Amino acid sequence: MKALKPLLMSGKEVLPLVEGGKGIAVSNGQSSGAWAAAGGVGTFSGVNADTYDADGNPVPQVYRTRTRRERHEELIAYGIQGGITQARIAHETSNGQGRLHVNVLWEMGGAEPILEGILEGAKGLVHGVTCGAGMPYRVAEIAVRHGIYYYPIVSSARAFRALWLRAYNKHADLLGGVVYEDPWLAGGHNGLSNSEDPQTPEDPYPRVAALRQMMNSFGLSQTPIIMAGGVWWLSEWEHWLDNPEIGPVAFQFGTRPLLTQESPISDAWKRKLLTLQPGDVYLNRFSPTGFYSSAVRNPFLEDLRLRSERQVAFATEPVGELTEEFAIGPRGRPVYLTRADKEHAEGWMTQGFTTALKTPDTTLVFVTPENARAILKDQVDCMGCLSACAFSNWSQNEEGTTGRRADPRSFCIQKTLQNISHSEDCEHQLMFAGHNAYRFAQDPWYRDGFVPSVKQLVDRIATGQ
Numbered sequence: 001m002k003a004l005k006p007l008l009m010s011g012k013e014v015l016p017l018v019e020g021g022k023g024i025a026v027s028n029g030q031s032s033g034a035w036a037a038a039g040g041v042g043t044f045s046g047v048n049a050d051t052y053d054a055d056g057n058p059v060p061q062v063y064r065t066r067t068r069r070e071r072h073e074e075l076i077a078y079g080i081q082g083g084i085t086q087a088r089i090a091h092e093t094s095n096g097q098g099r100l101h102v103n104v105l106w107e108m109g110g111a112e113p114i115l116e117g118i119l120e121g122a123k124g125l126v127h128g129v130t131c132g133a134g135m136p137y138r139v140a141e142i143a144v145r146h147g148i149y150y151y152p153i154v155s156s157a158r159a160f161r162a163l164w165l166r167a168y169n170k171h172a173d174l175l176g177g178v179v180y181e182d183p184w185l186a187g188g189h190n191g192l193s194n195s196e197d198p199q200t201p202e203d204p205y206p207r208v209a210a211l212r213q214m215m216n217s218f219g220l221s222q223t224p225i226i227m228a229g230g231v232w233w234l235s236e237w238e239h240w241l242d243n244p245e246i247g248p249v250a251f252q253f254g255t256r257p258l259l260t261q262e263s264p265i266s267d268a269w270k271r272k273l274l275t276l277q278p279g280d281v282y283l284n285r286f287s288p289t290g291f292y293s294s295a296v297r298n299p300f301l302e303d304l305r306l307r308s309e310r311q312v313a314f315a316t317e318p319v320g321e322l323t324e325e326f327a328i329g330p331r332g333r334p335v336y337l338t339r340a341d342k343e344h345a346e347g348w349m350t351q352g353f354t355t356a357l358k359t360p361d362t363t364l365v366f367v368t369p370e371n372a373r374a375i376l377k378d379q380v381d382c383m384g385c386l387s388a389c390a391f392s393n394w395s396q397n398e399e400g401t402t403g404r405r406a407d408p409r410s411f412c413i414q415k416t417l418q419n420i421s422h423s424e425d426c427e428h429q430l431m432f433a434g435h436n437a438y439r440f441a442q443d444p445w446y447r448d449g450f451v452p453s454v455k456q457l458v459d460r461i462a463t464g465q
Contacts, residue, residue, distance in 0.1 A: 001235045001464035002242065007224055007250055010099040010127035010149045010176050015040045017461055018226055020254025021103020021130055023188065023432070024048045024414075025058070025421040029086035031262045033093025034454035036100050041250070043130055044090050046104040046118050048075070048385070048414070049082030058422060063383050068394055072384030076110040080117030087122035099127045101151065105189075106134035107289055109384040109396055112142065119146040128176050133189050133291070134387075137163060140171040149176030151226065155183040155191030157211040164218055177224040178215065179252060180208050186229030187254050187434035189291040190283065198283045198292055204230070209245045221247060228252035232436050232443075235464035253461065255434040259446070261453045268424040269431070272296070274449060276438045288391035288410040296431040300416065303371075308409050310348050310366040311359070312341035328356040328364065335364070357408040360390075365408055378412040385414035 006013040019035040021027045021043035028050065032042030050058040061078045063071040083102060090100050104115050111131075119126060119142070131139040132153025143150035152168070154160045160178055168175055183192040184201035192198055208225060215223060224247075231237065231251045240246045258265055259273050280297050286304045287293045295301060314335040315322040324342040325334045337345060345356070345366060353366035357375065367375065382392035388402050389395070391410035395402045413430065420429035440446050445460065452460065 001238050004234070004241075004462055007248060009041055009224060009250065010101070012099055012127075014098050015458070015462065016224070016250035017041070017458060018101075018228075018250050018252040019043045019257050020187075020228055020252045021045050021101065022254055022258070023105075024417040025050045026258070026263075026265060027103065028264050029089025029091075030093055031257060031260065031264065031454060032086075032100060033090035034260075034262045035257065035458065036090065036094035036098030038455045038458035039098050040458055041099045041101055041128075042090060042094065043101045043103050044083075044086045046079065046083040046086075046102045046114060047108055048079055048418070049086045051078075051082050051085045060422075061418065063381070068382050068384055068392075069400055071382070072109055072394075072396065075383045075385060076113050076117075079110060079114040080121065083114065083118035084121035087118060087125045091122075091125040100125065101128040101130050102126050103130045104139075106131055106136040106139065107291075107387045108133070109386050109394075111387065112138065115139070115142055116145075119148065130179060132179065132181060132191070133289070135159070135163060137167040140168050140174070144171050144174055147174075149174050151177050151179050153179040153181050153191075153228070154211070155181055156193065156207065157214045159191070160211060161214055169218070172218075172220070175220070175223055177226050177250065178211065178220075179226040179228050180204070180211055181252075182227075182229030183292070184229075184283070185294075185435045187281070187294050187437070188432045189287060189289060189293045192283075192292045205240075205246075208240075212245065212247045216247070224248040224250050226250045226252050228254065229434060230436055232256070232439050233465045234461060238464070255437050256457060256461075257454065258433075259440060259451055260457055261451055265421070266424045266426065269420070269426045270451060271449075272426050272431070273433070273437060273440050274446060276433070276441060278438045281433050281435045281437050286410055288389045288407070288413055289386060290390055294432065294435060296426075296433050296437070298427050298431060300428050300430055304409070304411065307365055307367060307371075310344075310353055311363050311409070312337055312345055313363050315362070358405060359409055360405040360407050367408070372408075375408050378415060379406050381415075382412070383414065389413075 007016040017040035019042050027045040032044040035042035128149040130151040182204050183190045283292050318336050321338045322336040324337050324339050326337050348366040355369050355372035356364040379392045382394045384394050387396050390407045393402045393406040416430040
């Protein structure tokens with residue numbers, strides 16, 4: 001394979017290898033600092049990052065106030081404190097090597113004050129900010145205020161064009177790079193547009209070439225593109241190196257750093273990664289963000305899938321084919337279903353799914369009373385971890401609500417990501433991963449459960465494999 005050439009990123013020549021920033025407590029200061037120490041770009045998560053007690057144990061993020069708005073302020077305070085903590089750890093661990101970036105999601109609750117707070121409290125320790133999950137127009141202004149580089153995450157040339165014309169053209173000097181995240185293969189939330197088929201992946205090469213062509217037209221020919229999603233062996237991407245159609249390029253790894261000695265995820269999660277098979281990671285649309293996301297098939301996702309299948313349309317008055325009366329709720333209030341759907345509903349009731357919950361789409365989903373209580377409690381306990389949440393109907397606007405009914409077909413993403421990050425349970429929680437995660441089981445390097453250090457992984461990747 002062609003030798004990897006150093007690339008200028010965030011003001012320093014580094015290996016063109018970037019650690020992808022994964023969410024709650026999964027990319028932390030230890031893992032990102034080790035990646036930077038190996039000569040690449042380490043990325044710690046600024047999404048509800050951990051702080052620690054005197055014994056080095058993560059401090060549980062417990063919400064003590066009564067209202068969603070008050071809990072939202074608690075969440076912001078936790079996020080700032082945790083981000084500063086992880087920035088300091090990353091800085092110390094890096095030994096002054098590589099570069100350190102913080103990753104935030106634009107659609108997370110309190111994204112702007114959290115990012116501002118982290119950068120102010122960790123002044124001089126962070127060299128760049130990576131931001132996706134939405135259209136982060138204002139991230140450039142924040143980065144410029146703090147004198148660091150910014151790296152928007154996009155999944156198409158069209159998305160970058162909108163960002164450039166609206167905001168980034170005013171702050172071109174600190175645009176450190178553009179992350180192209182493959183919307184079919186990347187882990188976590190994916191940037192599929194309504195015009196793209198989730199079942200028909202597209203080759204990233206022409207999409208990235210189109211992005212480069214557009215960037216060149218804006219005078220950004222030397223600004224790197226960071227390819228994210230689906231990257232495993234660099235030997236499979238050799239034709240991208242020294243290629244004028246692609247230009248300066250780096251490669252981002254999100255899933256592979258999970259299986260390292262410095263990775264903070266549980267041993268159960270690491271063992272699970274070594275067993276995955278093709279198809280075990282799949283695109284779904286259960287996330288309360290409304291985005292598609294890629295996660296590992298497990299009982300948690302299976303429950304969500306089956307919950308949505310136990311769903312029927314209803315009306316409050318007879319209309320069209322919705323003529324069959326059906327009683328719901330403790331008071332037995334009548335709604336009207338089609339004849340076939342009434343038979344389905346009665347069948348689900350006999351299986352124990354006796355509670356019907358209304359959705360924003362004038363449908364009912366049938367769950368057990370136990371699940372109904374858990375769903376309603378999670379909705380009530382909402383702390384505003386997203387800018388807008390379909391599950392709880394929270395919004396960080398003045399009204400504090402999306403204006404729609406809370407959606408029981410979704411879930412509390414903050415709760416499950418905190419649980420999987422701080423326990424051994426990876427079967428009954430949301431487990432994000434890229435679609436190439438099955439390659440852990442196929443890659444001979446991981447034979448017999450081998451777990452490398454971050455340095456060993458970076459060195460291995462640099463060889464092409």
